[in-house]
Amino acid sequence: MGKVKDDVSAAKPTKNPKAKPGGGQPRMFTRFFLNFLETSLYKPMQGWYARLYTAIGLGVVLVSGVYLLWQSIMEYEVTARLGIPAAVLLILGWAIFRIVHFPPFAEFLIATEAEMNKVSWTSKEDLYRSTTVVLATVVLMAVFLFMVDWLWLFILRNIGVLQFTGGGSFGSPAG
Template identity: 60%
Template sequence: MGKVKDEVSGQKPTKTPQGKPKGGSLGALSQFMGNFFSAKLYKPKQGWYARLYTGLALGLLAAGGVWNAYQASLDYSPGWRLGIPAVLAAILGWVVFRVVQYPVFAEFLIATEAEMNKVSWTTKDDLYRSTLVVLATVLLLAVYLFVVDWFWLFLLRMIGVLQFSGAGGFGSTS
């Protein structure tokens, strides 16, 4: 067995963390607010379809909220009835636009679109044939289970195990 000298520590020196900016949540908040009030596009040529469809989906959610606000303001004068939803639509439209341009989220959408481009999609003919196989299998299985169920119902009625009193069960006349 070897001896460890008392004056030499066995611990490794610690490294300073790299990657996250210093400043904590205040720095992240200032970065978010700086991006929120900026009209700059983040990597506009990359992840275009993913951003478009994400923006459309978020826009539909925002439109539902605006419609709900419009329905809730029907009792007010025409200025308020149209003004509140218009201002809300403008604010939510800007929020949706900035969300899909936020660097962290935009990088995620860019990476998602890049991965989706690597997928080997099936052809229309293969999809058609596979769908027919699945539908035929489900139909045959449904017919088979119906016949088996009917057979056991018939058999159990014949030997007197199942007796329906007409209270709405399967095979009743009510």
């Protein structure tokens, strides 16, 4: 066995006395809020499909919510009935656009698209063939289990273990 040195302690990391908490960078919420005021695009040609489909998904949720809002304020006058949902749609639509260009989230979407491009997708013919095999197996297993269940029901009825006549529903006393 090796010898342990007691007089040498592990080196402790030193702090920079001038550094502020958070490393001097703006906090995440501040960066997120400042992102809404920008008009620039963050790495516009990278992760384009991931950003597009994310924005479409969030847009569908937004449009559904605005439609429910519009339905709930039908008793208001026409300007409020159309203006409030339009304002919410514009503000949250801008928010969705800025969210997909927020650098940490955009980096995640870029990395996601890069990983999805590495996936080896199956061909359409292989997919049909595999689906057919799975469905045929499920049907055959269902038929087999039905036959086994029916066989045990027949055997147990004939030896007098089951006294079920089939007159009642499940859970009710059989007549």
